[in-house]
Amino acid sequence: MTPPYESEIRAQIVRVLGGALQNAPAASRIRMPARDAHASVHPPVDADLPSLAALDFGTLYGEKLVDSVRVVNGWLLFDFSPAFFSALVDEINRALPAPERANETLAQNRMYVLSRHEGSGCPDHPAFHRALVHALVAHESKAAYARAETAALTLFHSIPTQERPALLSRCGALGGAMLRLLTQSH
Secondary structure, rough: OOOOOOHHHHHHHHHHHHHOOOOOOOOHHHHEOOOOEEEEEOOOOOOOOOHHHHOOOOOEEEOOOEEEEEEEOOEEEEEEOOHHHHHHHHHHHHHHHOOOOEEEEEEEEHHHHOOOOOOOOOOOOOHHHHHHHHHHHHHHHHHHHHHHHHHHHHHOOOOHHHHHHHHOOOHHHHHHHHHHHHHHHH
């Protein structure tokens, strides 16, 4: 079973863009993650990019989906809201069953250990957001799964050592959600 979360995100973006464009882009044209954003799409050349960037992309899982949209070289770059990431983590943990521990990878084991900590939602940190987006699309290919595993294994690398213990104690739900996504995608 492929988790539905990335397809629901893409569908929401397509739905909003479809209301503003004559031809909505296909959901497969929305890239997740993008190089410098959580998602991106290249609209038609004649599209009014500033007006597309100003659209309200609504809510998903009860929270505002898109925090900001930037226009860079003809692309729309989407950054999702911190509240959305927290709602997404809670939804994944609620909807997907806890995985069996047999044949787990190193990244899955690390996420299992992280899931044993306290915390709900997703702490507001760019590394956590990016890793979660990588885990959402891990099912798309072996390369995507490898990127998701790398993101899981390096989750705390960009955080200064003295700040890690405080964040670690709040990442239990994030670890559980990433474990579920990686297991479903493996």
